[in-house]
Amino acid sequence: MTTGFFWDERCFWHGGGNYAGMLPVGGLVQPMNGGLPESPETKRRLKNLIAVTGLARDLVMRGAAPATTADLLRVHPAHYLERFKALSDAGGGELGRRTPFGPGGYEIAALSAGLAKAALLAVLQDEMDNAYALSRPPGHHCLPDFPNGFCLLNNIGIAIEAARAAGLAQRFAVLDWDVHHGNGTEAIFYDRADVLTVSIHQDRNYPMDTGAFADRGTGAGAGCNLNIPLPPGTGHKGYLAAMDRLALPAIRDFAPDVLIIACGYDAAANDPLGRMLATADTFAQMTARVMKLARDICDGRLVMVHEGGYSETYVPFCGHAVLQTMAGSTVHAPDPFAEVFPLRQPDAGFDAYLDTVIDDMAAHLTA
Numbered sequence: 001m002t003t004g005f006f007w008d009e010r011c012f013w014h015g016g017g018n019y020a021g022m023l024p025v026g027g028l029v030q031p032m033n034g035g036l037p038e039s040p041e042t043k044r045r046l047k048n049l050i051a052v053t054g055l056a057r058d059l060v061m062r063g064a065a066p067a068t069t070a071d072l073l074r075v076h077p078a079h080y081l082e083r084f085k086a087l088s089d090a091g092g093g094e095l096g097r098r099t100p101f102g103p104g105g106y107e108i109a110a111l112s113a114g115l116a117k118a119a120l121l122a123v124l125q126d127e128m129d130n131a132y133a134l135s136r137p138p139g140h141h142c143l144p145d146f147p148n149g150f151c152l153l154n155n156i157g158i159a160i161e162a163a164r165a166a167g168l169a170q171r172f173a174v175l176d177w178d179v180h181h182g183n184g185t186e187a188i189f190y191d192r193a194d195v196l197t198v199s200i201h202q203d204r205n206y207p208m209d210t211g212a213f214a215d216r217g218t219g220a221g222a223g224c225n226l227n228i229p230l231p232p233g234t235g236h237k238g239y240l241a242a243m244d245r246l247a248l249p250a251i252r253d254f255a256p257d258v259l260i261i262a263c264g265y266d267a268a269a270n271d272p273l274g275r276m277l278a279t280a281d282t283f284a285q286m287t288a289r290v291m292k293l294a295r296d297i298c299d300g301r302l303v304m305v306h307e308g309g310y311s312e313t314y315v316p317f318c319g320h321a322v323l324q325t326m327a328g329s330t331v332h333a334p335d336p337f338a339e340v341f342p343l344r345q346p347d348a349g350f351d352a353y354l355d356t357v358i359d360d361m362a363a364h365l366t367a
């Protein structure tokens, strides 16, 4: 396997705001992570872990050019980009909801989108079998003209439109397993028949008013959006059941040219912004499943774009498990939480309840 890993040091320099965790705190308490709610350390520590274990030697490490203005304009209106650039040049600020940025934030966001674009193009041009973009800031919450949820540009939307403009693919499937709803990607493609968007998320975590199962797309895009909201506490078995019984069959039926994963790690058992119980092994097994599906339906073409994940201790191990699986590498990072998190999984009663939740959604899909 040839697996690309697209990253850039400058993506770790994105900053701004005065937050403690996800809440603006003003002057009341010491800000965290340079004030930004979304920490650079989760991603930097993943990149460092693959260097320390040697997994990086089994990957093709690449940088990328920033997404061009033409790339950004395929998804975001000119008035939004102009306001974003002007405020970034003026030292940073806030244009949406709890999504601050510092000086140069515009250029860093364009670079983050450029990593996603380069990863997708490299796979579609058969330069590598699959690829991972360590994009930061993340993208899946960003609407065309409204940044939210720490997302300033919609990285995956920009990558898809660049690939389409280059004539490299016609049909795209996006599976978003970040614990939060992929509301931005859903909104961009909601009326489109050529892009399937699937989001597995914690029910009413963020945003609290989007992500319902009933939201299936509109117009030509009717049936091309699938939300799979799961109750807080869903663990390893529940995630794999939702994949096997809902997400993967929908993608198989859609028959895309390429499968793109909005890869957040905030469904992990100790994430501060989620209340789920996934483990590094859950992410490895979900990765094995999407790789098999991609082999079955689109010559293995698979691209992962990093989204959320806020545990500085655990994101590196979850990401390492994903990358080891993608590359088919023997370089393993033992999960230090493996003796704890399996013991915290839901009991049989919860799993039986979750089965009824998934059964109900599956019945509606086949009705």
Ligand SMILES: [Zn+2]
Pocket: 178, 179, 180, 264, 266, 307, 308, 309
């Ligand atoms: Zn998230």
